[in-house]
Amino acid sequence: MFSRLSEKLEQTFKRLRGKGKLTETDVNEAMREIRVALLEADVNLGVVRDFIGQVKSRSIGAEVLESLTPGQQVVKIVHNQLISLLGGTQSKITVASQPPTVIMLVGLQGSGKTTTAAKLANWLRNSGRRPxxxxxxxxxxxxxxxLQVLAEKLSMPVTVATEPGMKPPAIARLAVTEAAKKACDTVILDTAGRLHIDELLMQELAEIRRQAKPHEVLLVIDAMIGQDAVAVAESFNNQIGIDGVIVTKLDGDARGGAVLSVRAVTGRPVKMVGVGEKIEDFQPFFPDRMASRILGMGDVLSLIDRAEQVFDEKKAGELARKMRREQFTLDDFLDQLQQLKKLGPLESLIGMLPGMGKMKEQLKRARIDHSELKKIEAIIRSMTANERADSSIINGSRRRRIAAGSGTRVQDVNRLLRQFGEAKKMMKRLQNLPAGRGKGGFNLPFFGN
Amino acid sequence: MGLFDRLKQSLTKTRAALSEKVERLVSGAITVDEQLIEDLHDALISSDIGVNIAGEMISELRKAVNSGQIRDAGEIRSWLRESIALLMVDDDDGQHLLPSRLKVDVVIGVNGVGKTTSIAKMAHFHQQRGERVLIAAADTFRAAAVEQIEIWARRTGTGVVKHTAGADPAAVVYDAISAAKARSIDRLIVDTAGRLHNKANLIEEMKKITRVIEREAAEAERRVLLVIDATTGQNALAQAKVFAESLTVDGVILTKLDGTARGGVAVAVKRELGIPVKWVGTGETLDDLQPFDSRQFARALL
Incomplete structure (x- = not known):
């Protein structure tokens, strides 16, 4: 998408080059491309208009045409403007000076409030709170x-109605009074999803707010929401009052332009984002990453983040040493495969890389074979410790035994050993590269055919 | 309250805002001017129909104006509505399906679109018309998903076949088909895990479920229905594309039309993938599900 936008902008400006002076019509043409890109990313039409206005005045002022790559220049202006609109910097969750801190989650049905409640609780606990x-x-x-199932998994206290017919405001109040008793300093209120035009239910939220006096009311919004995001966010903000936003389902392929819409109409910052199905798939919001995503520029930073979480730095360092000493064994090979597996489906990783849109399509057709990884794992696990440490001792009869033990064929074992040999060779070559690039966790051996 | 009234009532809310705008434009305009056409363009985009389709519809509209097909501003809205209604007509008459005693509806969709609620409503709808319905609780993924469908099923008095959480969904479906045959059930509705469409093993799971149905209920009328949340923007098209790549998707259930979203992206799904809307969800009670009517939809949209 980004590559398409910048290509289109380049084309537009190429025609204009040599024209001497940039007219308003010329700029308008570029702005039209940006408009389409933003609308395709689900940014609200009204928000797009305002945004284009801002970008336009900046573009006219900047020396866009003098630049060798005017298209890139405009994209840069758009990107920066997006970042500043999205809030510039990170925004933290407020903590009350007097515990308990009360956080109330509100939103439409299906936006992911209950899952988010558990994720937020887990995240807060990891940052030292007792939610x-x-x-x-x-x-x-x-x-x-x-919510009970999720709380149980987290071994976290949960307050539920103590008698049938107990109303949500009363449950919320009960939870807040129980916090001290349960030795908790943070209470997260999961509320029912509702339509922003459902007056009765909106009044109920206002009542919960009055009674539980939350320090943070957070609107939970689905990254896939379309043009209606503006109506939803405005209603919740006007009727309940929100302090921030949590965006869910960012692990999908939605571009998430609605995030910009919500920010633009409420002025409230996005504080956290949900990025996966697991309870720990939850992180603070980074405006610059979101801006790249909306523009389809790929999310390299999130990719690096994910890799850093998964790759064990100590192990990586050890591995680097081993590689230098050419002591890379099948055990290390297996280790790397497992780290790779932890990173998640390769398809989703590729999607985070800029300019990989096309490749993603190809990959989908080729479908990286995860069962192949499993097979490799089975083969290595069927080897003895000695065999893993020194693959050269694996002769014909050992190969047959390993194949039988792992439920594979001898050819599979042969192939793996060949691949391992190639990986070792490649590492030898890699060692000659300058050392100390980044965390050193990315030097994955080549495998597959 | 009749079905039609109910639908009309809930749709009135969604169309009010836009209708007013267009009405105002149309009554105030003497000739078909650029501004009016631009505003209609905006209205289409605001319905999530997608910037490309909106553009194409508007250029067709311009052609109709220039060729004299539309002469007065008052005809514009009905012309646009008509072209949307025409596009949205469900031309699947079920003729390609074998007429059979047992019908199997597999309901798929990403998380949070309203799959479980829609299934309860469908069960209710068919039961009211005298069918014997059974539900297969094949969402073994999300916490308490089985409990959720069970509570609904208790309300509608529908039988549920379930396994424990984390069980193989295809096994649940296998058992449900055996049960459906044994109890001479007319319609089996399969609830599946709501997960984002870009999870590779989700698609594999759906394929496995449909394989089991093809094998075990070969003679049944089988349909795969994709639930789309009307609030969703352009990503709904991506969802439909991904599911349709690996499965034959026979229709769409468009939910949450009782809000202010108008579900324009369903137009994109029909146009690009040929998948018709079969049902619309318009509220939280069991009666709030209606068979799709393309004219009503077009009227609500514009």
Missing amino acids: MLAACDIYRPAAVRQ
């Missing part, structure tokens, strides 16, 4: 049960 949950969604069937 608890409160199940104020008494409407959706099994919503309370869902």
Whole structure:
């Protein structure tokens, strides 16, 4: 997308080059491309208009045409403008001076409030707080049960209605009074999803707010939401008042332009984002990354982040030493495969790289074979410690035994050993490269055919 | 309240804002001018129809104006509505399916679109018309998903076949088909895990489920229905594309039309992939699900 936008802009400006003076019509043409790109990313039409206005005045002022790559220049202006609109810097969750801190989650049905409640609780606990949950969604069937299951997994206290017919504001109040008793300093209120035009339910939220006096009311919004994001965010902000936003389902392929819309109409910052199905797939919001995503520029920073979380630095250092001493064994090979597996599906990683849109399509067709990884794992696990340490001792009869033990064929074992040999060779070559690049965790051996 | 009234009531809300705008434009305009056309263009974009389709519809509109097909501003809205209605007509009459006693509907979709609620409503709808319905709780992924469908099923008095959380969904479906045959069920509705469409093993899971159905209920009328949340923007098209790549998707259930979103992206899904909308969800009670009507949809959209 980004490559398309910048290509289109380049074309537009190429025609203009040599024209001497940049007219308003010329700039308008470039702006039209930006408009389409933003609309395709689900940014609200009204927000797009304002945004284009700002970018336009900046573009006219800047020496766009003098530059060798005017298209890139404009993209840079758009990108910077997006970042500043998205909030510039990170925005933290408020902590009350007097515990407990009360955080209330609100949003439409299906935006992911219950899952987010658990993720937020887990994240807060990892940052040193003692959170608890409160199940104020008494409407959706099994919503309370869902929160209980999640709380149980986290071994975290959860307050539920103590008697049938207990209303959400009362449950919220109960949770807040129970916090001290449960030795908790943070209470997260999960509320029922509702339409922003449902007056009764919106009043109920206002009542919860009055009674539980939350320090943070966070609007949970699905990254896939379209043009309606503006109406939703405005309603919640006007009727309940929100302090911030949590964007969910960012692990999908939605560009998430609605995030910009919400920010633009409420002026409230996005504080956290949900980036996966696991409870730990939750992180602070980075405006610059979101800007890149909306423009389809890929999310290299998130990729690096993910890699850093997964790659064990100590192990990586050890590996580098081994590689230098040419002591790379099948055990290390297996280790690397497992780290690679932890990174998640390769397809989703590729998607984070800039300019990889096309490649993603090809990959989908080629579909990286995860069962192949499993097979390799089985083969290596069927080897003895000696065999793993020194693959040269693996003769014909050992190969047959390994194949039988791992449920594979001798050819599979042969192939793996050949690949391992190639990986070793490649590492030898890699060693000659300058050392100490980054964390050193990216030097994955080549495998596959 | 009749079905039609109910639909009309809930759709009135969604169309009010836009209708007013267009009405105002149309009544104030004497000739078809650029500004009016631009505003209609905006209205289409605001419905999430997508910037490309909106552009194409508007250029067709311009052609109709220039060729004299439309002479007065008052005809514009009905012309646009008509072209949307025409596009949205469900031309799948089920003729390609074998007429059979057992019908199997597999309901798929990403998380949070309203799959489980839609299934309860569908069960209710068919039961009211005298069918014997059974639900297969094949969402073994999300916490408490089985409990959620069970609570609904208790309300509608529908039987549920379930395994424990984390079980193989295809095994649940296998058991449900055996149960459906044994209990001479008319319609089996399969609830599946709601996960984002870019999870590779989700698609594999869906394929496995449909394989089991093809094998175990070869003689049944089988349909795969994709649930799309009307609030979703352009990503709904990506969802439909990914699912349709690996599965035959027979129709769309468009949910949450009772809000202010108008579900324009369903137009993109029909146009690009030929998948028609079969049902629309318009509220939280069991009666809030109606068979799709392309004219009503077009009226609500514009």
